[in-house]
Amino acid sequence: MIVYQQHSSHWGLFTAARTPDGLDVVADSDDPDPAPLLRNIPASLDERVRVLAPHVRKGWLDGQSERGGDEYVPVSWPAAIELAASELDRVRGTYGNEAIYGGSYGWGSAGRFHHAQSQIHRFLNVIGGYTRSVNTYSLGASRPLLQHVVGNDDPIVRPTAWPVLAKHTEHFVCFGGIPAKNSQVNAGGVSRHAVAGHLRRARARGAWFTLISPLRDDLAPELGARWLAPVPGTDTALMLALSHVLIERGWHAEEFLRTHCVGFDEFWKYLSGAADGIVKSPQWAESVCGIDAAVIVGLAESMATRRTMVTLSWSLQRARYGEQPLWAGIALACVLGQIGLPGGGFGHGYGAMAGIGMRPLPYPLPTLPQGENRVREYIPVARIADMLLNPGQEYDYNGERRRYPDIRLVYWAGGNPFHHHQDLARLTEAFRRPETVLVHEPFWTATARHADIVFPTTTTLERNDLGCAKEDRALIAMRQVTPPLGQARSDFEIFTALAEKLGVAAEFTEGRDEWAWLAHLYEQWRQASAAGPDFRRFWEIGRLELSGDSDDQVLYDRFRADPAGNPLPTPSGRIELFSRRIGSFGYADCPGHPIWLVPEELQVPPGAGDFPLFLVANNPATRLHSQLDHGATSAESKIHGREPLRMHPTDAAYRALSAGDVVRVVSATGSALAAVVISDSVRPGVVQLATGAWFDPSAPDVATCIHGNPNAVTRDIGTSRLAQGCTGQLTRVEVQGFAAAPPPLRIYDPPVAQEN
Missing domain, CATH: 2.40.40.20 (Barwin-like endoglucanases)
Incomplete structure (x- = not known):
């Protein structure tokens, strides 16, 4: 008898079963816009590319050849655990725990217990800690900048909600677009794909769309957007020119700039050319970005006369001087003065994930506690090759002068650095430097091929878990669909075996197996949220609809109404068009206000x-x-x-x-x-x-x-x-x-x- 089990993924809910013809995956019937990515899921069980047993790099065993092009030999689980535990003991005993780099990127599963990043961080913390990374490849420039300019991540995690935009926004000005493909996915899952529907409702109401991107399909064709295609990497120049037009023609919100912002005078000195002799006019911007000056003036007028949402995609800041388009976009929204009004202002990342623009739940999710990391060393996540190749080298980061640690062992579980990182030949060279690389992987990816010991891990289909996302409205019982392939084990089982070998099993497991952990995490969540039946009943039901706040969230509405009573967590309590703190760092590549810097790609x-x-x-x-x-x-x-x-x-x-x-x-x-x-x-x-x-x-x-x-x-x-x-x-x-x-x-x- 074929039994379909409910499960979840980062790209949506589904049911699945093993059939004589292979894995059959069926999208959830309640999802109005299921993601085509669900068709990839059957490949999870393709044994041709799976790591089916523990393997050790042949050259590591005999001291010959280099990582990245070597063969691997299968070993038993006890042998693999013994080798890995011995290396962990040797490195932390000889060099200290700061010589261990704990790599993970967290996208391995929508499940909250079998979240690889939480598992590896918990294990490494139990054995004394590790050198960690901060920020993400997706938002590496954004989060540090936002901390200075608005004080926190609210433009990402709490932007104006989609239902408000669909009802009130009259002009969407989309720098980098709102690509439908990205809104198919969400960290932790998405029970209903709703972004496309909200955009269609806004269009049906009469909203205008302007797409500013070198790619026409960064906004759905059905929205009838006007497409402006600037030279890539020049969005900052266009934003500065729009601000210049608004101020020069008196279309700016002078009162808002005075009461809700600091640094306007410094910003205007730059825009007007008083600071450097270059007026940031539409004619100047045309010479930089290739958009006709008259078009820039017309766009500015439209933005000033309509309720306008300035949307800033994450892609804008994944480039040289990526801090500048985000800061210039925020400044443009400040000049318009619609921040805090329904449907106006700015947002960062609409369409980047399905959850951006959805009201986050008002209570925590069931998540595995990671414990305390006693090692204080860290690096910005995208600087891993620099760290491995240049131990001891100094570098600047966010006002600090830091030094790269000397990493002797890399332990990676969850994620694929040979996807996320740049200059992969250089990353290959960097991965050859550590004495030992340990990797958990279901598949023979490039990351697995740069390991010394490869532990075969289960995919999400091969274990039980709890699926949920902070911006979603469903808690899912992710029921195991199929037994583990080959000798694959979950990250939790692997770390438990290592913890036993290293004498810290009690601290790592707290005496719980997978089922006990799921029940424990669920019951903790139930107490915090005051919702739901007991765990066994939940597992029988399989899905809980979650209640949360209403979807009328407007970014900075209370700040707009009373900036003195609801200040932002910045030094001034206001939006910082000029940041004295950033300016004090003395960075020529990121001074104290938004600025046009010519990236190497445009020299x-x-x-x-x-x-x-x-x-x-x-x-x-x-x-x-x-x-x-x-x-x-x-x-x-x-x-x-x-x-x-x-x-x-x-x-x-x-x-x-x-x-x-x-x-x-x-x-x-x-x-x-x-x-x-x-x-x-x-x-x-x-x-x-x-x-x-x-x-x-x-x-x-x-x-x-x-x-x-x-x-x-x-x-x-x-x-x-x-x-x-x-x-x-x-x-x-x-x-x-x-x-x-x-x-x-x-x-x-x-x-x-x-x-x-």
């Missing part, structure tokens, strides 16, 4: 030099990050097995390229093979290659990655000394025809040594 004019094209490396529509790249939806998008590269017809014709041609994408950093898709939805002079193709360096004489991972060609450099965020969104490239037969992909072939 050679567009269309000129060895790398005349801009590459936009954005999130994929066919998978979440690199997860299940071999799944059906992801695989169907590839051409000749390579990731598709979109380019404008004029750029393709100039290079005598046709649709489907395999090409070599080359930058000053590296190269990648991809396949051409010709589209007029891409600005001329721009090519687009999504992230997430599993990194395949198996033919280095052909390309750094023969599969099409754009991080083979992106630069590994921080946004600025303030945030040291990721800059992987943009780089300069050339696209060359590749006449030879492309080499076969090796990334899906397990690197297991053959028995003699």
Whole structure:
């Protein structure tokens, strides 16, 4: 008898069962807009790419060869646990716990107990701590900047809610767009995909949409948006010019700027040219971003005469000087003076995830406690290669002068740094430096292939869990769909075995197995939320609808009504157009107010030099990050097995390229093979290659990655000394025809040594 079990994922709820034809996945019937990514899920059980037993790198055992191109030999679980425990003991005993880097990115599962990041942090804290990372690749520049400018993350976690926008906003001005593909996913899951519906309701009511992006499909065609396609990386210049027009023509909110902001005088000195001799006029911006000056003036007038929401995508800040477009966008909203009004102001990340713009729950979620980390060392997450390659080197971060620790052991569970990071050849070199690398992985990804010991982990389908997200309205019993494949174990089981070997099992498990932990976390949540039946009844029901605050949230409404009584947590209590604290750091790459800084990508004019094209490396529509790249939806998008590269017809014709041609994408950093898709939805002079193709360096004489991972060609450099965020969104490239037969992909072939 085939029994379908309810489960959850970052891209939606579903039921699934093993059938004679394989895993059958059915989208939840209550979801109005199910994500196509659900079709990737059956590939979770593809044994061809699964790590089915513990493996040890052959060269690590015999002291030969390097990580990244070695073979692996299977070992027993007791042998793998013994080797890993011995290495952990050796490193912490010889060098201290700060020599252990605990890597994880947290996207492995929508479940809250089997959350890999929580599991590895809890284990490492129990054995004395570890060097950690702060911030994310997604928001590396945003969070440090927002702490100074508005005092917290509210523009991300508590922006004006979608129902308010759908009812009140008259003009959506979308810098970077609101891409539908990104709103398919949400950390912790999404029970109902609602973003597209809210946008359609706003459009039906008569709202205007202006899309500012080099990609036309960063906003759904049905919204009828006006498309402005600036030179990539020049949004800041456009925002500054819009602010200049509003102020010069008297369309600005003088009272709001006086009562709710600080630093307007310094900001205006810069805009007017009094500070540097350059007036940030529409004519100036036209020369920078390629948008006609008259269009800029018209846009400013429309924004001033309508209830306008300035939306700022996360992609804007994933580039050199990424702090500036976010700060300039906030300043633009301040000049308009609609912050705190229903449907007006600004928001950061609408469409970046399904939960952005949904009212967060007023009580905590059931989550595994991580304990206390007694090691104080940390790095900004995108600086991992710098840390591994340059132990002891000093660097600036957010007003501090810090020093990279000397990492001897990397322990990674959850996430794939060979997806998120830039300049993958450099990351490969960096991963060769530690004495030991331990990795938990279900699949033979590039991260697993750079480990010394690979522990095979279960996928979410192979265990029980609790699924929930702080912005969602459902708590899900994620019931196990299938037994573990091969010898796979959950992260919890692996860490429990290591904790037993190291004598700290009682502290790690607290005497609970998986089922007891689920019951414990649920009951703790039930007491805090005062909702729901007992655990056994909940597990029988399988789903609880959660109540929360009403969806009428307006960002900074109370601050607008009374800035003295409801101040922001900034030094001034107001929005800081000029931050004395940032200014005191003395960073030329991030001074005390929004400023136009020319990124390296623009120091050679567009269309000129060895790398005349801009590459936009954005999130994929066919998978979440690199997860299940071999799944059906992801695989169907590839051409000749390579990731598709979109380019404008004029750029393709100039290079005598046709649709489907395999090409070599080359930058000053590296190269990648991809396949051409010709589209007029891409600005001329721009090519687009999504992230997430599993990194395949198996033919280095052909390309750094023969599969099409754009991080083979992106630069590994921080946004600025303030945030040291990721800059992987943009780089300069050339696209060359590749006449030879492309080499076969090796990334899906397990690197297991053959028995003699």
